[in-house]
Each structure stands twice: as C-alpha cells, then as structure tokens.
Amino acid sequence: MRTVSTDTITQSFIDYMGEDTDERTRVVLCSLVKHLHNFARETELTHDEWRKGLELLFAAGSISSPERNEFVLFSDVLGMSSLVDMMHSSAEATPSSVLGPFHVLGAPELAVGGDMRGDNDGEAVVVSGKVLSTDGSMIKGATLEIWQTAENGLYSGQDAAQPEYNLRARMKSATDGRYLFSTVRPAPYTVPEDGPVGELLRATGRQPWRPSHLHFIVSAPGHKTLVTEVFPSDDPYLDKDAVFGVRERLIMEYKPDTNHENLPDELAIKSKLADESFFTVNFDFILKTTSN
Numbered sequence: 001m002r003t004v005s006t007d008t009i010t011q012s013f014i015d016y017m018g019e020d021t022d023e024r025t026r027v028v029l030c031s032l033v034k035h036l037h038n039f040a041r042e043t044e045l046t047h048d049e050w051r052k053g054l055e056l057l058f059a060a061g062s063i064s065s066p067e068r069n070e071f072v073l074f075s076d077v078l079g080m081s082s083l084v085d086m087m088h089s090s091a092e093a094t095p096s097s098v099l100g101p102f103h104v105l106g107a108p109e110l111a112v113g114g115d116m117r118g119d120n121d122g123e124a125v126v127v128s129g130k131v132l133s134t135d136g137s138m139i140k141g142a143t144l145e146i147w148q149t150a151e152n153g154l155y156s157g158q159d160a161a162q163p164e165y166n167l168r169a170r171m172k173s174a175t176d177g178r179y180l181f182s183t184v185r186p187a188p189y190t191v192p193e194d195g196p197v198g199e200l201l202r203a204t205g206r207q208p209w210r211p212s213h214l215h216f217i218v219s220a221p222g223h224k225t226l227v228t229e230v231f232p233s234d235d236p237y238l239d240k241d242a243v244f245g246v247r248e249r250l251i252m253e254y255k256p257d258t259n260h261e262n263l264p265d266e267l268a269i270k271s272k273l274a275d276e277s278f279f280t281v282n283f284d285f286i287l288k289t290t291s292n
C-alpha cells in the first residue's frame with residue numbers, strides 16, 4: 001500500500017507478510033502488532049513516551065549478561081511469565097510458578113532425610129512429602145531440585161560469602177515417592193531494583209518484595225516437569241508478590257514444634273534438633289502424566 005494512514009497501517013503490516021510465512025508466526029505477530037497499534041491509538045502515545053519505552057528496552061539489554069536477564073525480569077513484573085505459565089498449567093497437577101534467575105545446575109545429591117542447612121543460621125525447617133502422579137500412583141526415583149535463599153535473603157551465586165551450592169540440593173524420591181530434608185527457613189527478598197525494572201516499579205508505586213519460598217523442579221519419566229515454588233502461609237508479602245508467583249495451592253503451613261521425637265528416624269539431624277525448636281512442613285507434588 002503506497003499511502004499509509006493511522007487507519008490502514010495495521011492492515012499494511014499484515015499485507016506485507018510473505019505467503020510462505022509459518023502459520024503460527026503469522027498468527028502471533030499479526031496479533032501482537034494489532035495490539036501494539038491499538039495501544040498507541042488508544043493512549044494517543046506521544047513521541048516522548050514511545051522513546052522512553054525504547055530507552056527502557058535499551059537499558060534492559062545493556063544491564064543483561066549471562067548471569068542476569070532483565071527481559072525475563074520485565075516479563076515477571078509485568079505478569080507475563082505467570083500468565084503464560086497459568087494458561088498451560090493442568091488443574092489436576094500441582095500448579096507451576098516462576099523459575100526465577102537463580103536456579104543453577106549441578107547442585108549436590110542429597111539422600112532422603114539429608115540435611116541442606118549445613119552451617120547456615122536461621123530457624124530449622126523439616127520439609128517432607130510425596131511425589132505423586134495424576135494417575136494416582138506414587139513416583140519412585142523422581143528428581144527434586146531444591147534451592148532457596150539464606151537468612152539474609154540472598155541466593156548462593158549472589159553472595160560471595162556463601163559456598164557455591166549453599167542451600168541447593170538434588171534429591172531422588174524414595175520407593176514410596178517420599179522426600180524429606182532439613183533446611184533453614186528461607187527469607188523474603190527484593191527483585192533486582194538497580195536497572196530499568198526497578199525504575200518501572202518505582203514509577204508505578206510498586207514494592208519490589210517477593211514472599212519467602214522454596215523453589216522446586218520436580219521431574220520423572222513419563223511426566224511433565226514441574227517448575228514451582230512453595231510459600232509459608234504467614235509471609236507478609238503473600239498478597240503482593242512483585243512477580244505474581246503465589247497460587248493458593250502453593251501455600252503451606254510451617255508448623256512450629258519442639259519435640260524432636262516427632263521427627264522421622266531417617267532425618268540425619270534428628271538428634272541435633274533435640275536442643276532447638278523447629279518447623280515442619282508437609283507438601284505433596286502431583287506431576288501430570290505425559291500420556292494423557
């Protein structure tokens with residue numbers, strides 16, 4: 001089209017696409033551009049405002065590195081990561097939630113009943129549960145990757161004072177699907193605020209905190225891998241998570257206890273807990289079979 005106007009530009013974009021464009025690419029891009037053009041028309045977007053948006057994207061690229069992806073963080077705080085996640089989540093399985101940027105491969109293997117807290121300060125927590133399939137069976141040998149913050153709200157990798165794999169582990173569920181480990185209570189923390197995402201949060205009067213959580217990736221043959229996180233019911237940030245990761249079914253109760261005799265014998269640090277109070281947490285993971 002030679003003469004383009006504000007009314008015809010969207011159709012021109014669609015018409016410019018080649019005939020052999022992949023069908024899904026056509027659908028997604030046409031929809032994206034329709035929404036972008038309508039957004040500009042609806043808000044009567046000015047040059048300065050559009051330039052500001054482009055500057056934010058440029059700043060996101062400049063601050064990103066292999067260790068830090070500001071675009072993912074934008075996706076998180078805009079709710080896109082969680083929306084796409086929820087759209088593809090199955091009702092029978094445990095809900096998934098954001099992966100976040102702090103997962104690393106290669107965490108040490110921990111036997112069922114093992115201790116992940118090591119020398120970390122903080123309140124002791126004993127976490128247990130089962131890995132189940134949506135077909136109702138217990139899953140033996142499922143892999144659980146677990147990671148969390150230390151008491152200072154930082155992950156190993158963000159904090160030079162922590163050993164490389166501090167508060168990270170990989171566990172295989174027992175023959176009856178059980179998993180069990182001891183750790184410290186994770187702390188709430190803020191998403192990185194020193195880049196354009198921080199600027200967006202401040203400009204919109206938003207707080208940067210995430211409620212404390214334990215991250216899990218649970219995988220087993222024949223099942224869809226579950227990337228999720230679980231939150232304590234008493235966390236002050238549950239209703240304002242900066243990245244919209246909280247789901248009702250991912251909230252669990254940290255139950256205070258003082259009697260270590262109530263703990264399973266399999267727990268490696270059971271006798272150490274004779275002298276301190278601790279919390280117990282029980283949470284089952286349900287994985288969706290890939291066959292249905």
Ligand code: BEZ
Nearest residue numbers: 076098100101102191243
């Ligand atoms: C996290 O849970 O580790 C996380 C998720 C999204 C943004 C920042 C951190």
Ligand code: FE
Nearest residue numbers: 100102213215
């Ligand atoms: Fe996290």
